Amino acid sequence: MSFWLINALNGLSFAMVLFVLSAGLTLVFGLLRIINMAHGSFYLLGGYIALSVIQASDHFMLGMASACVAVMLLGAAMQRWTLARLHKQELPQSLLTLGFLFMFADLAFWIWGGNPQLVPKPAVLEGAIRFAGIAYPAYRLALIGIGVLVAVLLWALLEGTRIGAVVRAGMDDEEMVRAMGINIPLVFTAVFAFGAGLAAMGGVLGGPLLGLFPGADFEVAMLAFVVVTVGGLGSIRGAFIASLLVGLADNFGTAWFPQLSLFTAIIPMVIVLALRPSGLMGRA
Amino acid sequence: MRRLLAAVLLTAILSPVALAQAPIKVGILTELSGPLGPSGSGQRDGFLLYLKKNDNRLGGRPVQLVIEDTAGDPQVAITKAKKLAESDKVDVLVGPLLSANGAAVKNYLVSQHMPTVLEATVDEVTDGKYIFRTSFSGNADSYLQGYLPGHAGYRKALLVAPNFNAGQTAIDYFEKGFVAAGGTVVQKLMPRLGTPDFGAVISQFSDKADVGIIFMAGGDAIRFMKTFADYGSKLPLYGFTATVDETLLPAQGKAALGFSGAGFYFSTIDSPANRQFVADYREAYKQNPAWFSAGGYIAGQVLGAALTTTNGKSDDRDALVAAMKAVRLTTPAGSFRFDANNNPIQPRYVMQIREVDSKIQPVVLGMIPEFMPLAEPPALPAQLVLPH
Numbered sequence: 001m002s003f004w005l006i007n008a009l010n011g012l013s014f015a016m017v018l019f020v021l022s023a024g025l026t027l028v029f030g031l032l033r034i035i036n037m038a039h040g041s042f043y044l045l046g047g048y049i050a051l052s053v054i055q056a057s058d059h060f061m062l063g064m065a066s067a068c069v070a071v072m073l074l075g076a077a078m079q080r081w082t083l084a085r086l087h088k089q090e091l092p093q094s095l096l097t098l099g100f101l102f103m104f105a106d107l108a109f110w111i112w113g114g115n116p117q118l119v120p121k122p123a124v125l126e127g128a129i130r131f132a133g134i135a136y137p138a139y140r141l142a143l144i145g146i147g148v149l150v151a152v153l154l155w156a157l158l159e160g161t162r163i164g165a166v167v168r169a170g171m172d173d174e175e176m177v178r179a180m181g182i183n184i185p186l187v188f189t190a191v192f193a194f195g196a197g198l199a200a201m202g203g204v205l206g207g208p209l210l211g212l213f214p215g216a217d218f219e220v221a222m223l224a225f226v227v228v229t230v231g232g233l234g235s236i237r238g239a240f241i242a243s244l245l246v247g248l249a250d251n252f253g254t255a256w257f258p259q260l261s262l263f264t265a266i267i268p269m270v271i272v273l274a275l276r277p278s279g280l281m282g283r284a
Numbered sequence: 285m286r287r288l289l290a291a292v293l294l295t296a297i298l299s300p301v302a303l304a305q306a307p308i309k310v311g312i313l314t315e316l317s318g319p320l321g322p323s324g325s326g327q328r329d330g331f332l333l334y335l336k337k338n339d340n341r342l343g344g345r346p347v348q349l350v351i352e353d354t355a356g357d358p359q360v361a362i363t364k365a366k367k368l369a370e371s372d373k374v375d376v377l378v379g380p381l382l383s384a385n386g387a388a389v390k391n392y393l394v395s396q397h398m399p400t401v402l403e404a405t406v407d408e409v410t411d412g413k414y415i416f417r418t419s420f421s422g423n424a425d426s427y428l429q430g431y432l433p434g435h436a437g438y439r440k441a442l443l444v445a446p447n448f449n450a451g452q453t454a455i456d457y458f459e460k461g462f463v464a465a466g467g468t469v470v471q472k473l474m475p476r477l478g479t480p481d482f483g484a485v486i487s488q489f490s491d492k493a494d495v496g497i498i499f500m501a502g503g504d505a506i507r508f509m510k511t512f513a514d515y516g517s518k519l520p521l522y523g524f525t526a527t528v529d530e531t532l533l534p535a536q537g538k539a540a541l542g543f544s545g546a547g548f549y550f551s552t553i554d555s556p557a558n559r560q561f562v563a564d565y566r567e568a569y570k571q572n573p574a575w576f577s578a579g580g581y582i583a584g585q586v587l588g589a590a591l592t593t594t595n596g597k598s599d600d601r602d603a604l605v606a607a608m609k610a611v612r613l614t615t616p617a618g619s620f621r622f623d624a625n626n627n628p629i630q631p632r633y634v635m636q637i638r639e640v641d642s643k644i645q646p647v648v649l650g651m652i653p654e655f656m657p658l659a660e661p662p663a664l665p666a667q668l669v670l671p672h
Contacts, residue, residue, distance in 0.1 A: 007484060010484050010487060014483070114322035114325065115531045115534075116322075116503040116505075116506050116532065116535060118510060118536075127514075128515060128516035135515065137515060209480075209507065210480050211507050211535075213319075214317070214318070214321055215503075216503065219478055250481070251483070252484075254475065255484050255487070255488055258473055258474060258475065
């Protein structure tokens with residue numbers, strides 16, 4: 001019993017980190033049609049900025065807020081002044097974001113050095129909570145709650161607000177939205193910045209688990225790409241379901257077949273791609 | 285890309301000796317970027333510190349450096365090794381830390397008769413003639429990490445190491461050592477290198493085990509120790525001290541407390557040579573040296589002593605490697621010499637991570653004065669009390 005409970009909770013908490021990491025990536029792809037290779041950099045920079053702020057101020061929330069704002073501004077600048085010039089040229093855009101990935105990696109190495117670091121957890125969430133006969137880390141329980149909250153807020157934002165309606169319309173038919181008199185370039189910049197901010201949030205929330213080090217940007221981007229592929233490019237709902245699938249598959253896979261752990265996270269992607277190449281919720 | 289890879293020219297100071305002698309060309313080929321980048325950079329920094337403390341000279345000759353980054357990739361390592369040997373024509377080489385890279389360049393360097401001092405720990409890397417090691421032998425030290433908890437009285441061990449060749453070696457020799465000391469292994473876990481979330485691994489830990497013997501490195505080591513602490517487990521941990529090395533301790537914090545193991549170097553070794561080394565290193569690089577930095581410094585000492593023996597001559601490669609083989613040194617890590625396979629014979633320090641003066645650090649509990657690099661029961665001093 002406790003085996004199932006612990007691994008389910010492990011899988012869920014990891015899934016929530018995956019969701020926050022990949023939500024921005026899929027949103028940006030859905031609207032802007034950019035495969036953002038630098039998405040992992042936003043994770044890394046967000047985590048590092050939060051780390052520095054938390055070390056200076058001792059406030060987790062302040063660290064999270066400043067990381068999200070700083071990375072959103074960075075994302076906005078990057079989209080507005082470089083990517084926007086290559087509108088609808090998918091390959092040059094991807095290559096450009098790949099260049100940013102290398103630049104940001106060097107920048108982070110230059111500022112924060114190469115030693116691996118962890119974002120500190122909020123003090124109230126240190127240690128383990130005992131319930132149902134198991135001891136379980138408090139921070140991971142909180143992650144599950146936060147992940148669900150982020151998912152609900154994103155859903156409400158996209159489905160229930162005018163901005164969300166514009167974004168959804170832009171995903172379906174950009175020209176028509178433009179013709180309706182909506183400033184779509186501004187929407188593009190805002191959505192790209194928002195996606196960057198989500199990745200930074202993933203860096204702060206996931207930082208205490210996944211860590212910050214040169215190369216973390218690649219590792220994290222890899223996981224996010226798996227989730228987005230499984231879920232279907234552009235679909236938030238798909239990303240949520242895919243995060244759960246990948247998180248749980250990776251956890252139970254590692255628990256049952258530790259020797260196969262190299263690809264337990266990849267198995268869902270292989271199966272989904274074989275049966276539904278556009279992903280679970282993808283519209284092809 | 286991470287670091288400027290341009291050749292660095294340390295200008296020779298004009299003096300009668302320098303005028304008389306052409307510079308010796310020293311190549312540094314190690315991991316300056318990638319997952320092992322921090323470690324390889326520490327190795328390079330240790331070597332550069334030796335040069336700085338010795339007027340940029342080895343055995344009286346001014347040193348001209350060529351620094352190359354393997355980026356942690358064996359393909360790159362072999363290409364750069366060829367460049368250093370054939371195009372830069374270096375006289376001696378300070379070689380890689382990553383075992384895969386050491387193995388990749390070994391045969392080529394031997395064919396070039398290149399005197400090489402490296403830190404890769406996989407046993408096959410040294411050849412007994414041209415390739416020297418200043419760190420430790422993976423087999424012998426894994427055996428020791430397994431032997432110690434068994435000797436301390438633990439009887440049922442679970443073993444954890446990453447799923448790649450060095451991790452497999454560690455698991456095999458942990459088991460040999462632990463069994464030789466009278467224990468049995470109840471569980472072996474080999475998570476993948478770069479496991480994002482160790483929760484699944486740690487929740488598998490067997491209740492039967494009374495000790496865990498661990499090998500983790502870099503980012504994995506931080507995540508592993510932190511996650512282990514989060515789950516509130518009370519299992520005592522032994523293992524490779526790379527799991528809690530001094531570049532990782534600031535991030536691991538209290539999660540590293542209680543980890544025990546043996547290594548050839550810690551910044552807390554109490555000796556005049558080491559106090560001086562730590563002070564110099566801290567002054568130059570604003571952080572404590574870890575074992576790979578000490579290994580780089582010792583590489584400088586080996587080359588310096590050998591070139592002094594040959595009066596600075598490096599053309600006769602066989603005479604130079606014979607002089608390297610014969611060195612007897614006092615290093616920051618203690619007394620130092622090579623065995624027949626060019627493996628270092630130097631002390632091992634048994635340590636536990638403890639909090640002293642509100643600083644989390646390796647506390648040296650005892651020393652094995654002359655540790656032979658062999659996978660067999662070590663001669664432990666009678667007064668050594670192991671954590672239990």
